[in-house]
Amino acid sequence: MKDEPRRVEVALGERRYLIVIGRGLLDDRELLRDCVSADEVMAVSNETVGPLYLERLESAFAARRFASACLPDGEHEKRLESMLPVFDTMLVNGLSRDCQVIALGGGVIGDLAGFVAATYQRGVDFVQVPTTLLAMVDSSVGGKTGVNHPRGKNMIGAFHQPRAVIADLAVLDTLPDRELRAGMAEVIKYALLGDRDFLDWLEAHIDAAMARDPAAMAFIIERCCRNKAAIVAADERESGERALLNLGHTFGHAIEGARGYGDWLHGEAIAAGMCMAARMSARLGWISAAQRDRAITLVERAGLPIRAPDDIGPARFREFMARDKKNRNGELRLVLLRNLGDATVTADYDPRALEATLEAVGHE
Numbered sequence: 001m002k003d004e005p006r007r008v009e010v011a012l013g014e015r016r017y018l019i020v021i022g023r024g025l026l027d028d029r030e031l032l033r034d035c036v037s038a039d040e041v042m043a044v045s046n047e048t049v050g051p052l053y054l055e056r057l058e059s060a061f062a063a064r065r066f067a068s069a070c071l072p073d074g075e076h077e078k079r080l081e082s083m084l085p086v087f088d089t090m091l092v093n094g095l096s097r098d099c100q101v102i103a104l105g106g107g108v109i110g111d112l113a114g115f116v117a118a119t120y121q122r123g124v125d126f127v128q129v130p131t132t133l134l135a136m137v138d139s140s141v142g143g144k145t146g147v148n149h150p151r152g153k154n155m156i157g158a159f160h161q162p163r164a165v166i167a168d169l170a171v172l173d174t175l176p177d178r179e180l181r182a183g184m185a186e187v188i189k190y191a192l193l194g195d196r197d198f199l200d201w202l203e204a205h206i207d208a209a210m211a212r213d214p215a216a217m218a219f220i221i222e223r224c225c226r227n228k229a230a231i232v233a234a235d236e237r238e239s240g241e242r243a244l245l246n247l248g249h250t251f252g253h254a255i256e257g258a259r260g261y262g263d264w265l266h267g268e269a270i271a272a273g274m275c276m277a278a279r280m281s282a283r284l285g286w287i288s289a290a291q292r293d294r295a296i297t298l299v300e301r302a303g304l305p306i307r308a309p310d311d312i313g314p315a316r317f318r319e320f321m322a323r324d325k326k327n328r329n330g331e332l333r334l335v336l337l338r339n340l341g342d343a344t345v346t347a348d349y350d351p352r353a354l355e356a357t358l359e360a361v362g363h364e
C-alpha cells in the first residue's frame, strides 16, 4: 500500500504554505499543477539534477508556457553572475510578472532560484522542489534566498517564502552518499539546538538513517520540517530565535569562505562548526565534557568531519566571523549550547573560550 504524503504547514500570520513529503510526488501531476498555478513557468535546475528530473516537470506543465535553465553544478556557482542567464531565459521567453519559478535541486539551486524569484520584475512566486536531504530538511523551508560573495556566505539575498515545498523522497535514491551525510549535519543541528527527544531518537537510529531506511528518512524529514516551521513561524526575519538555526554556522561559514566555496560542502563545514561550538560551550562550562563528546560522537557516526581544516588559522576565522550577519554593534554573536537540545544566541561569553577554540583548530 502506498503511504499517504506527510504534510507540514508553515504558518506566517495570514500567509501559510505546505511542505508535502512523500515518495513519487514528481509523478503526481495534480499536486504539481495545484502547487504551481501560473500559466507561465520557469524551472531552474543544474546540469546534474536537470537531466534526471526536469522532464517530469516539463511533461506536467506541457500545456503551459514552460522555460527552463540548467546551471553548472557546485557551491561556487551560487553567485550573482549565475543569476544572469536565468533572467536572460525568462526575458527571452517573454515571462511576465505572473510567472512562477520552480527550484529543482539542492540548496544551491533553491537559494539562487528563490533569489531570482524574489527579484525578477520585483518579485514573482516560486515553488521549492528540493532534491537533497539538506534541501528537504532545511534550505527549501523558511524563505532565506540568496547568493555568496567572495567575502562572505549568503551576503546578498532576500527573504522570499515559497508558495509550496514538494519533497519527493524517491529522488534521494540518486543522491550520492557524501551529500546524504552533508544533509545529516543540518538534521543533527535541529536535535542539538532544541529537540532533545529527537537527539535520543537519532542516537538510536543514526545507522538506519545512514543506510537510507525509508521509514527513518521520512520521519527525519518531517521532524526537521516541523522544527523549522515552528521557528520560522515565530521569527520569520531572524530578529531573535531564528538565529538558533545558525548553530555551527558562524564557524562553518568561515570554513566555507576560507576554502573559496570549493572542497568543503556546506553540511561538512557545519558539522565541524557544530563540534567547535560544542567544544567552546564545554570550555565555558555550559555543557560537560561528556555532553560535548556525546554531540561530537553523533556527528562522527554520521560520517561527518569533526574538525575544521588545520590550515585555517584563528586570524582567518576571525576575518570571516567579523562579517557574520548575526553580529550587532561590533559584537560577535555565537550560537552556543547551554545543554544538549538547548542552544542560545549570545555575545555574552568569555572571549578566552573563543580564542582557545580557534587556537585549537587542527589539534582537537
Ligand SMILES: NC(=O)c1ccc[n+]([C@@H]2O[C@H](COP(=O)([O-])OP(=O)(O)OC[C@H]3O[C@@H](n4cnc5c(N)ncnc54)[C@H](O)[C@@H]3O)[C@@H](O)[C@H]2O)c1
Pocket: 046, 048, 049, 052, 073, 074, 075, 078, 105, 106, 107, 108, 109, 111, 131, 132, 133, 134, 135, 138, 139, 140, 141, 142, 143, 144, 145, 154, 171, 172, 173, 174, 175, 176, 179, 182, 183, 186, 266, 267
Ligand atoms: N536557505 C536556507 O535556509 C539554507 C539552509 C541550509 C543550507 N542552505 C544552502 O544550501 C546549500 C547547500 O545545499 P546542498 O547541500 O543541497 O548542496 P547542492 O545544492 O550543491 O547539492 C549537492 C549536490 O548534489 C547534487 N544533487 C542534488 N540532488 C540530487 C539528486 N537527487 N540526485 C543526484 N545528485 C543530486 C547536486 O547537483 C550537487 O552536486 C548551501 O549553499 C547552503 O548555504 C540554505
Ligand SMILES: O=C(O)C(=O)C[C@@H](O)[C@H](O)[C@H](O)COP(=O)(O)O
Pocket: 138, 142, 144, 153, 154, 186, 238, 242, 243, 245, 246, 249, 325
Ligand atoms: O533558515 C535559517 O535561518 C538558517 O540559518 C538555516 C541555515 O542552515 C542556512 O545555512 C542558512 O542559509 C544560513 O543563513 P545565514 O543567514 O546565516 O546566511
Ligand SMILES: [Zn+2]
Pocket: 138, 186, 249, 266, 270
Ligand atoms: Zn545551513
